[in-house]
Amino acid sequence: MTSDPRKQHLLGTPLTGFAAFCAERKWPVYRARQVYQWVFEHGVADFDAMTNLAKTDRAKLSERWIILTGREARRQESKDGTSKLLLEWPDGAASECVLIPDETRRTACISSQAGCPVGCTFCASGIDGLQRQLTAGEIVEQAVQIRALCGDPVENRRPGEDPRLSNVVLMGIGEPLANYDNVLQAIHTINADWGMNIGARKITLSTVGLPRQIRRLAEEDLQINLAISLHAPTDVLRRKLIPWAERVSVDELVSAVNFYFEKTGREVTLEYLLLGGVNDGPRHAADLANLCRRMRCNVNLIRYNPVAGLGFERPSSAAAHHFVEQLRARSVNVHVRKSRGIDIDAACGQLRRARPDSGPTGPVDKPLQPGSNKAAPDGVTD
Numbered sequence: 001m002t003s004d005p006r007k008q009h010l011l012g013t014p015l016t017g018f019a020a021f022c023a024e025r026k027w028p029v030y031r032a033r034q035v036y037q038w039v040f041e042h043g044v045a046d047f048d049a050m051t052n053l054a055k056t057d058r059a060k061l062s063e064r065w066i067i068l069t070g071r072e073a074r075r076q077e078s079k080d081g082t083s084k085l086l087l088e089w090p091d092g093a094a095s096e097c098v099l100i101p102d103e104t105r106r107t108a109c110i111s112s113q114a115g116c117p118v119g120c121t122f123c124a125s126g127i128d129g130l131q132r133q134l135t136a137g138e139i140v141e142q143a144v145q146i147r148a149l150c151g152d153p154v155e156n157r158r159p160g161e162d163p164r165l166s167n168v169v170l171m172g173i174g175e176p177l178a179n180y181d182n183v184l185q186a187i188h189t190i191n192a193d194w195g196m197n198i199g200a201r202k203i204t205l206s207t208v209g210l211p212r213q214i215r216r217l218a219e220e221d222l223q224i225n226l227a228i229s230l231h232a233p234t235d236v237l238r239r240k241l242i243p244w245a246e247r248v249s250v251d252e253l254v255s256a257v258n259f260y261f262e263k264t265g266r267e268v269t270l271e272y273l274l275l276g277g278v279n280d281g282p283r284h285a286a287d288l289a290n291l292c293r294r295m296r297c298n299v300n301l302i303r304y305n306p307v308a309g310l311g312f313e314r315p316s317s318a319a320a321h322h323f324v325e326q327l328r329a330r331s332v333n334v335h336v337r338k339s340r341g342i343d344i345d346a347a348c349g350q351l352r353r354a355r356p357d358s359g360p361t362g363p364v365d366k367p368l369q370p371g372s373n374k375a376a377p378d379g380v381t382d
Helices: 015-024 031-041 055-064 136-150 180-191 211-218 235-241 250-264 282-292 317-329
Strands: 071-077 083-088 094-102 105-109 113-115 130-133 167-170 203-207 225-229 268-274 297-303 334-336
Touching: 015 031, 083 136, 094 113, 094 136, 105 136, 136 180, 167 180, 180 203, 180 211, 203 211, 211 250, 225 250, 250 268, 268 282, 268 317, 282 297, 282 317, 297 317, 317 334
Parallel strands: 105 167, 167 203, 203 225, 225 268, 268 297, 297 334
Antiparallel strands: 071 083, 083 094, 094 105, 113 130
16 A cells, blocks of 8 residues: 555565566566665665666656655654654554564564454553554565664674564564465565565464464465464453454364464464463463463463553562463473563553554544454454
């Protein structure tokens, strides 16, 4: 989606599609890769800066193509080094993406939808519901825009630090498997040697758990990481926290995860958000351990990151430590994920599509109300 309907979004076009455009103009066969090298390797977003192309060719490219379509509506920097961008697309839709630096690794956390239809009761992303799907180009563009934040001058780098973007996680706003085709195309571009050239094992897709789409993803011959936003070990509790769980049982998820492992050989990560007094007791730990025995998985625990007005509490570090001990005593491979960017609402569950001023997505200081998106996942786009 671009501001000029005559122009195509280059970041949403596979190399083969752009090569066909070049062939129609009888340009050299290497021209398509040459342009993509400028864009994806050198981070150039202006055709006029591609100095080894003829001026007339640059003009023709500018007439038909656009590289970046999003406007940076706001940038925030956390005291822990995390950066968050709010990108506004030409139609007024907006989404947030995050740069998470961690020692030698730099991760882009990107969104798959403008808003979220799932409506998890503890999450800010679904408060205003779903506005629309993001295109493949808009998904890729978030990673490209985040990568542009990684280029620290040499003198500012710590020993051994690599300023390049190393990892991409689809853990931002939205349910990736509810925007299946666009997400898959974006992953191919992020992974391709002609694209961002980020290894498949450094790409993670996080889903609330749509069994049919998980099985379809297993057949795609991709070696990406799959994470399931579980958050509760039983159907009764999960359905209180995640509206879409009303139509997807834990047993169905286990079956889909096992199918994914059989097809890909890749263990799945279970994401478990610890909500103080809700899902962090001894019984929950025992139930989660029993669930883990039924599939090849590891567990990522995340202490709840506060969202004003939603009524949940962040458990103490002692409570979280005790939960970890109980899982490890039952031989569960468990890790605690650090929360990053809490002070700028960039941590897990805090991202929103709100704009810094009033508009189609509403003002930032709009009173928060839990989402009411209880539509069944059967109707998702795939």
